Amino acid sequence: MTNEVWWRLGCFFSILVIMMLLEWRQPARQSPIKSSTRWFANFGLVFASSIIARLVVPLGLTAVALYNHEHSIGLFNQLAIPSIVTIVLSLVLLDILIYWQHRLFHKVPLLWRLHRVHHADAHVDTSTGLRFHPIEIVLSILIKLIAVTALGVPAIAVLIFEIALNALALFNHANIRLPNAIEKPLRLILMTQILHRIHHSKVVSETNSNYGFSVIWWDKLFGSYKSEAKKVDAEIDIGLVEYPTAKQNASLWGLLIMPFKNK
Numbered sequence: 001m002t003n004e005v006w007w008r009l010g011c012f013f014s015i016l017v018i019m020m021l022l023e024w025r026q027p028a029r030q031s032p033i034k035s036s037t038r039w040f041a042n043f044g045l046v047f048a049s050s051i052i053a054r055l056v057v058p059l060g061l062t063a064v065a066l067y068n069h070e071h072s073i074g075l076f077n078q079l080a081i082p083s084i085v086t087i088v089l090s091l092v093l094l095d096i097l098i099y100w101q102h103r104l105f106h107k108v109p110l111l112w113r114l115h116r117v118h119h120a121d122a123h124v125d126t127s128t129g130l131r132f133h134p135i136e137i138v139l140s141i142l143i144k145l146i147a148v149t150a151l152g153v154p155a156i157a158v159l160i161f162e163i164a165l166n167a168l169a170l171f172n173h174a175n176i177r178l179p180n181a182i183e184k185p186l187r188l189i190l191m192t193q194i195l196h197r198i199h200h201s202k203v204v205s206e207t208n209s210n211y212g213f214s215v216i217w218w219d220k221l222f223g224s225y226k227s228e229a230k231k232v233d234a235e236i237d238i239g240l241v242e243y244p245t246a247k248q249n250a251s252l253w254g255l256l257i258m259p260f261k262n263k
C-alpha cells in the first residue's frame with residue numbers, strides 16, 4: 001500500500017497515453033469541435049475534481065478501509081472468511097453499487113443536473129471518461145465511503161477497484177473502434193467503446209441504457225442492456241438535445257455552472 005500513489009498514477013497515465021495514441025492513429029469518429037478546446041475543459045474538470053476529492057477524503061478511501069480493518073468496522077471485518085473471497089465479493093458489490101449509482105444519476109432530476117455535464121460532451125473520447133462535475137465526484141466518493149465502511153472492504157480491494165474503474169472509463173470512452181475479431185468476443189463480457197457510445201446517444205432510450213463501466217452483466221441482469229442503437233456506430237448523434245451548441249459544452253466555466261442553470 002506504500003506505493004499506492006505510483007500504482008494509481010502509473011496505471012492512469014499508461015492507459016491514457018495508449019488510448020490517446022490509438023485515437024490519434026485510428027479515430028472512430030471525427031470531433032465536431034476542436035479537440036484542444038474540449039480537452040482544456042475536460043482535463044480542467046478532472047484537475048478541479050481531484051483537488052476537491054483530496055479535500056473531502058484527504059488520505060483517500062484506502063486509508064478509510066485500513067482504519068476500518070484496524071478497528072473491526074464493517075461486515076467483512078467481523079467474519080472469518082478467506083481474504084481472496086472478501087476481495088472478489090467486494091469488487092463485485094462495489095461494481096453493482098456504481099452501476100446503480102449511475103442509473104440513479106440519470107433518474108433523479110437533481111442528480112441528472114450534475115451528470116448531464118458528462119453527457120453534454122458533443123464528442124466522446126478518452127477525456128470524456130474523466131469529465132464529471134466535482135459535486136458528482138464528491139457524492140460518488142461519499143457513496144463509496146459508506147459502502148466501504150458498511151461492508152468492511154479490504155484496502156487492497158478498494159485500490160484494485162478504483163484503478164480498474166478509472167482504467168475502464170478511459171478505455172470505453174476512447175474514440176476507437178476495435179476490430180470485429182476483438183470487439184465481438186470482448187463485448188460478451190466488457191462494455192466496449194461501441195456499446196458505451198450508445199449510452200452517449202442523444203436518443204433518450206439509448207442514453208438510459210448500458211450504464212455499466214466495466215462488465216455488461218449488471219445491464220443484462222437489471223434490464224438496461226442495449227446491443228445496438230437505432231443508427232450505426234459512425235452515425236449516432238452524440239450529446240444531449242438540450243445542448244446543441246458546442247460553445248457551452250466545451251468551456252471549463254460553462255461546465256462548472258451547468259448544473260445550476262435551467263435547460
Ligand SMILES: [Zn+2]
Pocket residue numbers: 102106115118119199
Ligand atoms: Zn451516464
